[in-house]
Amino acid sequence: xxxxTAPLETATEPPKSQRSYWQNARRRFKSxxxxxxxxxxxxxxxxxxxxxxxxxxxxxxxxxFQMRTSGPTLEGAHWFGTDSLGRDLFVRTAYGARIxxxxxxxxxxxxxxxxxxxxxxxxLRGGWVDTTMMRIVDILYALPLIxxxxxxxxVFGRNIMLIFIAIxxxxxxxxxxxxxxQTLSLKQxxxxxxxxxxxxxxxxxxxxxxxxxxxxxxxxFVTLLVPANIMVESFMSFLGLGVQxxxxxxxxxxxxxxxxxxxxxxxxxxxxxxxxxTMFSFNFVGDGLRxxxxxxxx
Amino acid sequence: MFAxxxxxxxxxxxxxxxxxxxxxxxxxxxxxxxxxxxxALDPQIIENLRQTYNLDKPLHQQFGLYxxxxxxxxxxxxxxxxxxxVNELLGASLPISINLGLKSLLLAILLGxxxxxxxxxxxxxxxxxxxxFVSMSGIAxxxxxxxxxxxxxxxxxxxxxxxxxxxxxxxxxxxxGLRNQILPIIALALPQIAIxxxxxxxxxxxxxxxxxxxxxxMRGLPERNVILNHALPAALLPIISYLxxxxxxxxxGSVIIEQIFDLPGVGRYFVQGAMNRDYTLVLGIILVFxxxVLLLNLIVDILYGYLDPxxxxxx
Numbered sequence: 265x266x267x268x269t270a271p272l273e274t275a276t277e278p279p280k281s282q283r284s285y286w287q288n289a290r291r292r293f294k295s296x297x298x299x300x301x302x303x304x305x306x307x308x309x310x311x312x313x314x315x316x317x318x319x320x321x322x323x324x325x326x327x328x329f330q331m332r333t334s335g336p337t338l339e340g341a342h343w344f345g346t347d348s349l350g351r352d353l354f355v356r357t358a359y360g361a362r363i364x365x366x367x368x369x370x371x372x373x374x375x376x377x378x379x380x381x382x383x384x385x386x387x388l389r390g391g392w393v394d395t396t397m398m399r400i401v402d403i404l405y406a407l408p409l410i411x412x413x414x415x416x417x418x419v420f421g422r423n424i425m426l427i428f429i430a431i432x433x434x435x436x437x438x439x440x441x442x443x444x445x446q447t448l449s450l451k452q453x454x455x456x457x458x459x460x461x462x463x464x465x466x467x468x469x470x471x472x473x474x475x476x477x478x479x480x481x482x483x484x485f486v487t488l489l490v491p492a493n494i495m496v497e498s499f500m501s502f503l504g505l506g507v508q509x510x511x512x513x514x515x516x517x518x519x520x521x522x523x524x525x526x527x528x529x530x531x532x533x534x535x536x537x538x539x540x541x542t543m544f545s546f547n548f549v550g551d552g553l554r555x556x557x558x559x560x561x562x
Numbered sequence: 563m564f565a566x567x568x569x570x571x572x573x574x575x576x577x578x579x580x581x582x583x584x585x586x587x588x589x590x591x592x593x594x595x596x597x598x599x600x601x602a603l604d605p606q607i608i609e610n611l612r613q614t615y616n617l618d619k620p621l622h623q624q625f626g627l628y629x630x631x632x633x634x635x636x637x638x639x640x641x642x643x644x645x646x647x648v649n650e651l652l653g654a655s656l657p658i659s660i661n662l663g664l665k666s667l668l669l670a671i672l673l674g675x676x677x678x679x680x681x682x683x684x685x686x687x688x689x690x691x692x693x694x695f696v697s698m699s700g701i702a703x704x705x706x707x708x709x710x711x712x713x714x715x716x717x718x719x720x721x722x723x724x725x726x727x728x729x730x731x732x733x734x735x736x737x738x739g740l741r742n743q744i745l746p747i748i749a750l751a752l753p754q755i756a757i758x759x760x761x762x763x764x765x766x767x768x769x770x771x772x773x774x775x776x777x778x779x780m781r782g783l784p785e786r787n788v789i790l791n792h793a794l795p796a797a798l799l800p801i802i803s804y805l806x807x808x809x810x811x812x813x814x815g816s817v818i819i820e821q822i823f824d825l826p827g828v829g830r831y832f833v834q835g836a837m838n839r840d841y842t843l844v845l846g847i848i849l850v851f852x853x854x855v856l857l858l859n860l861i862v863d864i865l866y867g868y869l870d871p872x873x874x875x876x877x
Contacts, residue, residue: 411814411847411851414833415588415589415836491702499704499706499814503817503821503833505833505836519706522706522707529714539703540707541702544698
């Protein structure tokens with residue numbers, strides 16, 4: 265991005281009017297303190313998810329009979345304590361972070377692909393295609409979607425890949441509405457009309473003109489969809505319908521902790537704090553991105 | 563307006579049909595069945611059971627039979643809770659869920675709007691930041707974390723305070739008087755309070771900076787008057803359109819809350835039913851929930867068109 269090797273010492277920052285949209289957005293985002301804090305927290309949690317199990321001498325499924333439901337202690341390197349079977353909570357929370365983050369990102373990717381394609385097709389085609397497609401979205405919108413996820417998962421088995429697909433397949437609706445709205449408004453812009461007049465192929469118009477201009481709101485929504493989907497997975501796991509033993513996720517850990525909250529509150533509080541901090545961070549980043557990418561708002 | 567209402571009501575029917583068909587197809591095409599758990603049963607007995615519940619017929623025939631009964635308001639017999647029809651199960655559990663859901667929704671609207679308005683009026687003050695941070699926590703901390711912590715605090719820690727414990731402490735399970743209901747209602751309402759507060763704040767800020775509010779101020783109207791009579795009605799309009807999603811959120815949350823507080827509501831039956839392949843029960847519950855959400859959305863849309871003539875584009 266930056267070219268600072270040039271010998272031109274007079275090349276200072278370009279005047280404000282020449283800075284590109286993305287450069288401006290980056291500056292605005294960097295000055296948003298909560299959003300930057302959110303970014304660093306997400307990085308920290310991701311590092312913990314990757315490195316945590318490597319640092320700790322314990323494995324996620326080793327049972328330490330001598331130290332069941334121990335509180336956080338240095339003894340045996342159980343920094344977060346152990347659960348009712350004597351398994352190390354530090355490592356398990358890190359594995360939970362892996363699963364939860366992975367689910368958040370992959371489900372969002374699924375929702376993103378379906379939503380963008382669906383919305384773009386509806387918006388570009390227009391007419392009865394658009395009407396029909398948006399009616400479908402309206403109908404699905406009216407459902408309490410979590411129930412469909414529950415059915416999908418109970419019906420087709422509690423496979424982790426299936427959870428990805430089920431959540432993603434259900435959470436694309438808002439995305440498709442956003443993309444359709446963007447496409448509809450962009451379609452009427454002069455530069456798209458000009459491209460069409462120059463007989464630019466439809467696909468190239470989408471790639472060169474529609475996508476780059478529609479991407480702002482999509483990015484914002486993606487950052488907000490990741491925590492929402494992590495929450496859905498935790499919800500499912502809490503009901504016992506999500507990730508299955510011996511694998512774990514934050515939802516599973518919270519469920520186990522909630523059962524013993526009276527005697528061993530840290531079993532609930534530690535994983536729940538990680539979940540909450542992740543939620544906070546993604547939401548702050550989303551807010552920051554919205555302010556940065558769409559300066560008209562607020 | 564009348565034609566618009568009629569069209570909206572008419573579109574409900576195909577919508578519901580698609581919902582039923584989709585759920586039916588999903589549930590019935592799945593591997594396994596409601597009698598799987600009893601693996602020791604004689605194949606002939608299973609065959610008889612399947613015949614009794616019409617499971618041996620081709621799928622489209624089953625669907626026809628189901629629709630036929632549905633027309634008469636019969637959701638069919640439960641396949642797991644023998645001797646009970648789905649209507650009976652819902653009849654016993656729905657009142658509890660409705661009671662819990664309505665109270666939570668009411669609490670969420672009242673508290674959420676108040677918090678949002680207060681934050682908007684004191685925009686960028688410490689109060690605003692404080693309230694918005696708290697409401698962000700309501701979104702970030704899920705109800706299945708809040709609920710156990712609430713029970714820990716009110717059900718156990720407060721009860722142990724000698725003297726006042728018996729007043730302050732609250733029961734953490736069961737469904738009886740209002741005292742039993744306080745914790746589930748709060749836990750269920752919290753996320754919605756948070757969302758409504760943020761919505762109200764955003765919409766109130768927008769309205770407060772609009773021209774007609776400025777005009778009202780310029781005419782020298784008292785601030786109280788400006789806010790209550792001019793800003794507030796317009797600012798609360800978007801909240802009405804959020805009622806549908808809010809209800810869906812409360813219904814979803816009730817699945818967890820009923821599990822945690824051991825309430826015999828519909829949400830618990832749903833999870834049990836889905837896990838045990840109780841086809842008719844699951845379908846019945848989805849139908850009831852979807853119809854409720856659809857009807858509320860319909861009422862909200864019509865109400866919205868009535869309150870804000872600008873959105874009546876469909877006419």
